[in-house]
Each structure stands twice: as C-alpha cells, then as structure tokens.
Amino acid sequence: MTNAHHTHDHDGPAARTAAIEKLLTEKGMVPEGFIDSVIETYTEKVGPRNGARVVAKAWMDDDYRRRLLSDGKSAIEELGYSGPEGDVVVVENTDEIHNVVVCTLCSCYPWTVLGLPPTWYKSPEYRARMVREPRTVLREMGLDLSKEVEIQVWDSSAEKRYLVLPVRPQDTDLLDEQELAAMVTRDSMIGVSKL
Amino acid sequence: MSVTGAHPLDQAPSTFEEPWQARLFAMTQGVIESGGIDREGFRQRLIAAIEALPQRPYWESWLAAFDDALLAAGPTD
Numbered sequence: 001m002t003n004a005h006h007t008h009d010h011d012g013p014a015a016r017t018a019a020i021e022k023l024l025t026e027k028g029m030v031p032e033g034f035i036d037s038v039i040e041t042y043t044e045k046v047g048p049r050n051g052a053r054v055v056a057k058a059w060m061d062d063d064y065r066r067r068l069l070s071d072g073k074s075a076i077e078e079l080g081y082s083g084p085e086g087d088v089v090v091v092e093n094t095d096e097i098h099n100v101v102v103c104t105l106c107s108c109y110p111w112t113v114l115g116l117p118p119t120w121y122k123s124p125e126y127r128a129r130m131v132r133e134p135r136t137v138l139r140e141m142g143l144d145l146s147k148e149v150e151i152q153v154w155d156s157s158a159e160k161r162y163l164v165l166p167v168r169p170q171d172t173d174l175l176d177e178q179e180l181a182a183m184v185t186r187d188s189m190i191g192v193s194k195l
Numbered sequence: 196m197s198v199t200g201a202h203p204l205d206q207a208p209s210t211f212e213e214p215w216q217a218r219l220f221a222m223t224q225g226v227i228e229s230g231g232i233d234r235e236g237f238r239q240r241l242i243a244a245i246e247a248l249p250q251r252p253y254w255e256s257w258l259a260a261f262d263d264a265l266l267a268a269g270p271t272d
Binding site for chain 1 (some may be wrong): 266
C-alpha cells in the first residue's frame, strides 16, 4: 500500500485523499457509489432532525420519556434510528441541572440522532476547556446559566455517547409532536444552548 | 452557535470545511465496514494522531490515522 506521506510537498491533504480513494476503489475495498451515498446519508438524512423527533416524543409521551432515560439506545431504536456502535445515554435537563456533552479524547458523538459533529465540538479548545470550566465556556458560547444551576459535563467515549433532553419550552401545550420537533436545535441536544 | 432565519436544523453548520474531508470520512467508514481496517484500532490511531500534533487540523490528523491504519493492514495483493 502506498505511503501517502512520500508524495510531493505541494500535494496537500485533498490530493492525498483523492489518491487514497482512487487506490481503494481500484482494489475494491470501497464499493462503487458507497462514498457518495454515505456523504448524502450523514448530511441530509441522518442528522439532528432524528434527535429532535426523539426529544419531541419524550416531551409528549411520559412512558417513552422513562424508557428513553433508562435505555436510550433501545428507545431511540424504537423510532428506527440505530447505529453500529455503543450505547446512547440520554441525560435530562431540569431547572436545577444543566447537562452538556463533550468528547475530550477525540469526537465521539451520538451520530445516529445528531449526524456529524460540528467543527467546534472537535476543537482542542472545546474538548479541553469544557471539562475544566464549563460555566465560562457556555457563557462564551452564548448560554449564561445562573449560579444556582448545577452543570453536569458528560465525557463521551466509543462505548457511551450522550444526548441531552432539553427542558420543554413554556406555552407549548397546544403544539403537536411535529411542531415540537421543529423547535429542537442540535445545540440544545449537545447542551451548549437552551430552547 | 445559535442560528437565525429558516428552520434551525437546516442551518446546522457543515462539519466539513472542504469536500475532501467528507470523502475521507466516508471512505474510512467504507473500509471499516468491508473489514479492511478495524474500527476501534482506527479510533485509537485517531486519538494518537490528535495527541501527537494537537494544533494540526482535525481532518489532517484523521488522514494520518487512516493512512497508518491502511499501512498496518498490509498489502492487498
């Protein structure tokens, strides 16, 4: 297998990636069309809309909410979303407790319900600082929590990815599940903002 | 990090700054699923690549880890 590091200096990562793709395709290690369909899946189909539906259902259905909090992966699978690896643990925000998620080592993230992680989630700054000074980092990101609110930071791993169940906004009793889902943002399910 | 305008989820920022990153992500998934490299082994290499050069852009660390994983997997012919 060619070592891409020995290519010319002006071949940046784009060129090296293209070279690897060509090689893998020639050797049949990646089926024709696979790459394009994966890209489409993760940017269009999978994505935060899935998480939003999970959240909305939990708000509307108390039994589902209980199942979601006790076995997140199974409850998520009930809605048809599954993934190749690990558990998804759902952590519930209350008026007293605010949850936020990070992966200090790399970028573990609940892909099946949130799609691909945002660039800032993968940054060294976020990964190092969120565990050390969560209140400050959240304030910098636009979420100012009062001192009475306890912040819980969840460090993700390949075995355990976390999804935040945000507090249901007030005055939403008349909305149906679809309308509720439309209110849920990706950032609220990571825990860096509130609805 | 908040978004304005249309449906918030439609405006979630792209996690790929450039197309090669998306292709790299997809091809890593493909090779893992076809059994060419091991998922956990790749993840460990990714962690090591990020730790080795923390200021290197994320996707270049991914590329280094993927390249290493392919090399370690050995010849395919």
